[in-house]
Structures are given as structure tokens and as C-alpha cells.
Amino acid sequence: MWEQLTPADIRRARERLTALRAVTLNRHAEEIKRLDLEQAEIEAFERLAEAFAQRYVNALAAKAAIDDQASAAAATEKELASPARSEVPWESPVPEAPLYHQVSPNFGTPPRLRRFAQ
Numbered sequence: 001m002w003e004q005l006t007p008a009d010i011r012r013a014r015e016r017l018t019a020l021r022a023v024t025l026n027r028h029a030e031e032i033k034r035l036d037l038e039q040a041e042i043e044a045f046e047r048l049a050e051a052f053a054q055r056y057v058n059a060l061a062a063k064a065a066i067d068d069q070a071s072a073a074a075a076t077e078k079e080l081a082s083p084a085r086s087e088v089p090w091e092s093p094v095p096e097a098p099l100y101h102q103v104s105p106n107f108g109t110p111p112r113l114r115r116f117a118q
Helices: 005-081 111-117
Strands: none
Touching: none
């Protein structure tokens, strides 16, 4: 077979290679289109998420920061106005609660051993 290579064999090999190349390029082009669409979707999502964050999250964070500053200022004014007091007097005695231990009858001496113990 390899001893007689004709121009027709070379032409068929070239045509097969050209067809394979065309199929590969088409598949590659379709994959690039799909990846471009996915990238466009991701970029659109990113823009929407950033707009949402600008509109709601940052506005809420700014409002919360202002509220925190206002409450901290009010607490500082309240502390300055009220006299100092101790939170918990550690020296205060704790009343002793009586403890009652009740032994369960299940934990007594087993009946077989009671005969020997008596």
C-alpha cells in the first residue's frame, strides 16, 4: 500500500485535513461565542449588583453609621449627666440554698447481695 502513493491519495488526505480543520474552527468559534455570552451575563450581573449596593447597602450603612454616632453621643451625654455607680457588688453575700439529696431505690443493694449482707 505504501509503495504506491498516488496523487489522488494526497488529494484525499488534503481534503480530509481541510474538512477536519473547518469543523475544528467552527467548534472553536461556537465555543468563543458561548464564552462571550457568559462573560456579558457576568458583567451585567456585576453592574446590577454594584447598582444595588450603591442604592441600598451603602445608603443603609451610612444611615446606620449616623444612627450609631447619634446613639453614642446620647449615651455619652447620659453618662456625664448621671452619677457613677457600680455595676455588681462582688462582695455581696450569696445566700446558701439548702441541698436535698434523694437516693433512688434503683441504686440500692441488689437483692442477691442483701442475703449475704444481712
